[in-house]
Amino acid sequence: DKGAAVIYKIEKNPSSDEQATKIIKKGVKDFNFGRTLGEGSYSTVVAATDRQTLKEYAIKILDKRHIIKEKKVKYVNIEKNTLNRLGDHPGVVSLYYTFQDERSLFYVLDLAANGELLGVLKRLGSFDEECTRYYGGQILDALDYMHTKGIIHRDLKPENILLDEHMRIKLTDFGTAKILDQNEGESQDQARANSFVGTAEYVSPELLTDKAAYKSSDLWAFGCIIYQLLSGRPPFKASNEYQTFQKIVHLDYSFPLGFPAHARDLVSKLLVLDPKDRLTIEDIKKHEFFAGVEWGRAIWKANPPKLRPHR
């Protein structure tokens, strides 16, 4: 029927007389669509329940005509390639499959049932050190995974850092990611000539001055996020974008009184103008602030600490 597609997996040497196992890829008709979870610039993410399995998903709906009219085909392909490359990691929203009907493309994805990290931070005001260590550690582990896959996020911010039903981190929103092709991945990060600029408060200075994006640009954003979790506000914030950019390129920020010493040391070694002088992910994992954190899969098994504000 409309929107559903049937694909066959042909067994190489079929044991039984069954020539092929029939895998039904679902279509629009197979879901009950619920509330809108978020709006992208040319897409909407909607909660949806599989009517047969009752499993809940997030479905990203892209309007084909709008994408073509707005010349966004490139971004749609970058996002889909990124999602496919990122495969299955606890800290990244997974893409299960896609289908389309005459008007739209549909991506069936993980539902991050507890929404944006920004929402939780706004309600609490700030995070105490233990919460910042737990959520910061998961963000870093997910970033490490993305970077080893040769992908720079480029727009990391509390709005697209989501929380799943276990209150664990899920990174998302990869339409503006940069995929370093093979040879670049290994060598020192290449300056990537590009037109994209992320969200003002988290943009790195190199993107503003040389239009370059590196893996360490994501670590600049990570430094801004650690600062914001503990203090309740981003380090570079002015009344308009231009003023915010000025603060960034002049490294014009300060720590509020009572900002914890180890966190201050970590942030001050990430918010560094020259991307080559910034801590690497390996350095950060060894930093005093993350002392005691068990990296790797263990970090995704730990139970989330009770959410408490930083006094």
Ligand SMILES: C[C@@H](Nc1nc2c(c3cc(-c4cn[nH]c4)ccc13)C(=O)N=C/C2=C\CC1CC1)C(C)(C)C
């Ligand atoms: C950042 C993004 N917002 C969101 N993107 C996704 C969500 C999501 C969920 C809530 C939420 C859940 N409960 N309450 C709110 C709020 C915002 C969401 C989700 O569950 N699963 C996949 C998503 C995105 C997948 C994308 C890589 C393809 C924008 C604003 C761009 C739509």
